[in-house]
Amino acid sequence: MAVALQVRNLYKRFDTDQGEVRAVEDVTFDVEAGAFFTLLGPSGCGKSTTLRCIAGLERPDDGDITLEDAVLVSSSQGMWTPPHKRPMGMVFQSYAIWPHMNVFDNVAFPLKQGPQKFSGAETRDRVLRALALVHLDGLEKRPAPQLSGGQQQRLALARALVNEPKALLLDEPLSNLDAKLREEMRNELKLLTSSLGITTLFVTHDQLEALTLSDQVAVMDSGRLVQYGPPREIYEAPRNRFAAEFIGSANFFEGAVTDAVEKGGITGVETAHGVLRCTAAEALPKGARVAVAVRPENVILHAGAPPEVHGVNVLSGTVRSVVYLGNTLDCLVDVDGALVKADVHPGEEVSEGDTVALSFKESASRVVPVGTVVAETEQAG
Amino acid sequence: MIGQQTTVGRAMRRGLRTDPQVLVVIGALGALLAFLVAVPLILVLWFSFRTAGPGERGGTFTVSNYVDTFLNPLTYELLINTFWFSVGSIVVGLVIGVGFAWLIERTNTPLRNFGFVSIVINSAMPAAMFAIAWVLVLNPRTGLVNLPFTAWLDWDKGPFNPNTMWAMIFVEGLRLAATIFLMVIGLFRSMDPSLEEASSMSQVGTFKTARHVTLPIMTPGILGVVVYIATSTVGVFEIPGVMGMPADIHVLATRIYLATSGVPPDYGFATSLATVAGILGVVGIFIYHRVTRIQQRFATVTGKGYRPRRIELGPTGRGISAALIILFFILTFGLPMFILFWASLIPFYQAPLPKALEFVSLDAYRFIITGPGRHEFLQGLRNSLLLILVVPALTMLLSAVVSWFVVRSRARGKAILDMLAFMPHTVPGIVMGLAWLIIGLFVLSPIYGTIWLIVIAHISLFIAYGTRTTNGAMFQIHRELEEAGAMSGAAWFSTFRSIIMPLLMPSLVAGWLWVAIHSGRELTVALLLQSSSNRIISAYVWQQFFGGRLNLAASAGVLLVLLIILLVILTRVLGQRLSRQQ
CATH class of the missing domain: 1.10.3720.10 (MetI-like)
Structure with a gap:
């Protein structure tokens, strides 16, 4: 597929009372035409600032942004396109529905005041089509402030789409909705964007939204893009500790690589609990300090600690706590002083104080670098 | 959980209605505000329909005041x-x-x-x-x-x-x-x-x-x-x-x-x-x-509080x-x-041209501070300082109590309290001045001519501002902080003193300084109520100006501005310190 949006070496800094904040640091990614691309990260990680740089609402300090052959920002050429000259639609977190207009006028505004001129009939036609798309038909005359949260959200979406933009930008659009409505809108958003085939950039701090909606997810931390790829890859093969911790949860075992390894190869890591076998996300030299990340659902618990459990990655310990969560048992196992989390099938008979064995496959454990990315989520506030 | 909270809430409400402390305070407040706000205005209205002025004996009902006024071109x-x-x-x-x-x-x-x-x-x-x-x-x-x-x-x-x-x-x-x-x-x-x-x-x-x-x-x-x-x-x-x-x-x-x-x-x-x-x-x-x-x-609902982009002016525009x-x-x-x-530097006003420089001196300052004019000026200064100290303190204390009732309590009549407290704002200053002049002559004749009449009049003037500030701040204090006080066994007054007041302090300080600045520079009411013994600096300036002693008016005025600038700076510094603390 063709690349629709290119972001290259984007930098943005803010001067605040507390000094300079590096909101976006050297962010580079491509979005394919028609793809649903998500920027995921905790608040203050720079994801919204990145989106606003793409929208033109912030002027980046450095970097290039290209949308379908049109250069929007190029620091080397000193080029910057103001937001109203960029063919994009945007849905804001607050929806930004103009309170002095009714539903129809809100959607008609981009057509009436925008660069292209439309006849009255065509404006009407397009507005009604956009409203029908988001199931707001029949509400044209309603004053905008009288809409419910969910309706305002749909209205904002209709307004962003009415001009047939080349890209749709969504800045945490679901965060102001209650849980049930959020799920409903999430499904609708997915259907709508895929049926329109529009290139979509979505910003969220909710990992579930990111995993369920996206073709590609980019994880950001402290202004940096720490990993990007399909949701499954992000979840199953986190490239660093932050990505592993922010999406889902993980156990970490620190240690040193026993043998040099190629990207995707299997190596051993000498940890406090012996040598663990695991998959390397990138090539590593012998002796490199790393951590082994294992998702709790990939930890197999052998109740009763049968001594005959052999093979790789076997640990033994004492069960410290068992929490019943309905579909799973959340167990904490003390392995030589380290607490290891394991999600166990609720049918398993396990209780506090049991001595058990734990194991996990080498394909289910990942080597991530240690100490590079510390979760300094507060810093970029 | 939710059921429990409502029960507690309901108990609180019932408690508030019957708490004798609350009843006493709300009654006293109502009476005080009525006296500060309603009575003066009613008196203005009353005398506009009377043949005799305040302080005069007799008089009957009449509409002739209005007839005369509206027949007068x-x-x-x-x-x-x-x-x-x-x-x-x-x-x-x-x-x-x-x-x-x-x-x-x-x-x-x-x-x-x-x-x-x-x-x-x-x-x-x-x-x-x-x-x-x-x-x-x-x-x-x-x-x-x-x-x-x-x-x-x-x-x-x-x-x-x-x-x-x-x-x-x-x-x-x-x-x-x-x-x-x-x-x-x-x-x-x-x-x-x-x-x-x-x-x-x-x-x-x-x-x-x-x-x-x-x-x-x-x-x-x-x-x-x-x-x-x-x-x-x-x-x-x-x-x-x-x-x-x-x-x-x-x-x-x-x-x-x-x-x-x-x-x-x-x-x-x-x-x-x-x-x-x-x-x-x-x-x-x-x-x-x-x-x-x-x-x-x-x-x-505002978004994440991004500062809006600034429009970039060109070099000419800048x-x-x-x-x-x-x-x-x-x-x-x-x-x-x-x-x-x-x-303030020259005895008889001339345009600020080089030839006038020979007359420049600090005589006017000397005259009003240490010279023969000092009695009048220092009396004005004393009175102004008294206003600056007393008026804001009483105004903000009263505002805090009124706001508690208006925002927190479910007592009946709190809407009336709020309306009374806001009313002075709707009334032009000159009308309030006239109202207090009438009160001074008619009701409070013992303190007529003293600075205390101006103190009371200023409180009634600034209570509207004071309660707007404290109402806003009171909304910010979560009800449960106070309920926790009640659940710890504290009576209403202890809760108010040891929980509400400290939390309100930043707004009280801000309001205090605003009232101090405005009381210190207020003229209209002070002028209407002035006598030989309660003149404040702003009234002194007025008197000297119309008496043709421009250099005295100007030098007293310069000193007054310096005093108020000091208060303004204090406001800024304290405001910044308080906002940094939170």
């Missing part, structure tokens, strides 16, 4: 003057105030902080002194702006004259600009910037966005500001008093003042005019509330806006302050 001249004065000065104030708010909040103009400082420092200069300074600047012979014509072209008189409606409108407009600026900048800030960004993202340019989005959304707010300001200009006294009265250009406030200070005073005329002014004020505030209700309907900001500082503070200081 002077009244219509007065109303028309008041109308043009209000409209003119509001237009001047709007153009400057909104323009400045836009420049400073929405563009990348240089001197942004300096612009803010000049707005704030303007509030340190009492209106009457501002007017006196402009009288000197615009004086046909010696005024600075007329000097090119008189000194160089050797004309008899320059073209500018302070004693005209135009000059009054211009000077009042400059004063209003600062207030309008502060109110409008609040509007700019409370507007969700994504409303404008959404327009940009609809491929709509800057100026169309300003016209179709920003302006329509701001309109109800600006309209509200206009009505609010108009309510106060109807009763404004200082500037027409200094500039218009000597040339017999009168507005409502100056006529009311003259009617009460004449011999014998014409209370029939004064009270009937005051009633008219009061009604105009109430109508204005009523409209204001309607308008702000519409504005609240426009209020939207130059022009910097020049405008400097010009504004010169007109609102630099020039008036310079002229006053100059006037």
Whole structure:
């Protein structure tokens, strides 16, 4: 597929009372035409600032942004396109529905005041089509402030789409909705964007939204893009500790690589609990300090600690706590002083104080670098 | 969980209704506010229908005061003057105030902080002194702006004259600009910037966005500001008093003042005019509330508090806006302050030209501080300091208690308390002054002529502002903090003292300083209530100015401005420290 949006070496800094904040640091990614691309990260990680740089609402300090052959920002050429000259639609977190207009006028505004001129009939036609798309038909005359949260959200979406933009930008659009409505809108958003085939950039701090909606997810931390790829890859093969911790949860075992390894190869890591076998996300030299990340659902618990459990990655310990969560048992196992989390099938008979064995496959454990990315989520506030 | 909370809440409510402490306090508060606010205004209304004035014996019911007033052609001249004065000065104030708010909040103009400082420092200069300074600047012979014509072209008189409606409108407009600026900048800030960004993202340019989005959304707010300001200009006294009265250009406030200070005073005329002014004020505030209700309907959930993008001015634009900001500082503070200081240095006023330098001395300061004039001046200073210390403390304490009832309690009658506390705001200052004059003569004659009458009158004047501040702060304090106090077994008063008051402290301090500044520079009420023993500095300045002792007026005025600047700086420093703490 063709690349629709290119972001290259984007930098943005803010001067605040507390000094300079590096909101976006050297962010580079491509979005394919028609793809649903998500920027995921905790608040203050720079994801919204990145989106606003793409929208033109912030002027980046450095970097290039290209949308379908049109250069929007190029620091080397000193080029910057103001937001109203960029063919994009945007849905804001607050929806930004103009309170002095009714539903129809809100959607008609981009057509009436925008660069292209439309006849009255065509404006009407397009507005009604956009409203029908988001199931707001029949509400044209309603004053905008009288809409419910969910309706305002749909209205904002209709307004962003009415001009047939080349890209749709969504800045945490679901965060102001209650849980049930959020799920409903999430499904609708997915259907709508895929049926329109529009290139979509979505910003969220909710990992579930990111995993369920996206073709590609980019994880950001402290202004940096720490990993990007399909949701499954992000979840199953986190490239660093932050990505592993922010999406889902993980156990970490620190240690040193026993043998040099190629990207995707299997190596051993000498940890406090012996040598663990695991998959390397990138090539590593012998002796490199790393951590082994294992998702709790990939930890197999052998109740009763049968001594005959052999093979790789076997640990033994004492069960410290068992929490019943309905579909799973959340167990904490003390392995030589380290607490290891394991999600166990609720049918398993396990209780506090049991001595058990734990194991996990080498394909289910990942080597991530240690100490590079510390979760300094507060810093970029 | 939820069930439990409601039960606790209901118990609290029942508890509040029957808590004897609460009943006693609310009763006392109601009586106090009624005395401070309702009684004075009712007396004005009462005497407007009586044949005899306050302090006189007898008298019967009559409508002749109104008949006389409305048969008098002077009244219509007065109303028309008041109308043009209000409209003119509001237009001047709007153009400057909104323009400045836009420049400073929405563009990348240089001197942004300096612009803010000049707005704030303007509030340190009492209106009457501002007017006196402009009288000197615009004086046909010696005024600075007329000097090119008189000194160089050797004309008899320059073209500018302070004693005209135009000059009054211009000077009042400059004063209003600062207030309008502060109110409008609040509007700019409370507007969700994504409303404008959404327009940009609809491929709509800057100026169309300003016209179709920003302006329509701001309109109800600006309209509200206009009505609010108009309510106060109807009763404004200082500037027409200094500039218009000597040339017999009168507005409502100056006529009311003259009617009460004449011999014998014409209370029939004064009270009937005051009633008219009061009604105009109430109508204005009523409209204001309607308008702000519409504005609240426009209020939207704001986003993440991004600062809106600033419009980038070109080099020429930046130059022009910097020049405008400097010009504004010169007109609102630099020039008036310079002229006053100059006037305080020479015994008989002359234009600030080199040939006048030989007369420069600090004699006026010496005269009022250590010389024969010290009794009068130091008495004024003592009285002013007393006001600055006592009025804000009592006002804010009363405000805090009233706010608790208005915001927190479910006691009956809290709406009446809130209305009573807000009422002084709807009433022009000159009417409040007249009301307290009547009370002084009629009810509180033992303290008539003492500074305590002014203290009480000022509390009633500033209680509206005080309660607005504390109401806002009280809303911020979570009810459960207080309920936790009650659940720990503390009675209402202990909870109020040990939980509410400390949490309110930042707003109380801010309100305290605001009231201190305004009480220290207030003139209208103090002038109506003045006697030989309760004169405060602002009234002293007035008296010396109209007595022709300009150097004494100016030197006392300069000292008063310095005192208020000190308070303003204190406000800033404390405000910043408190906001950093939280």
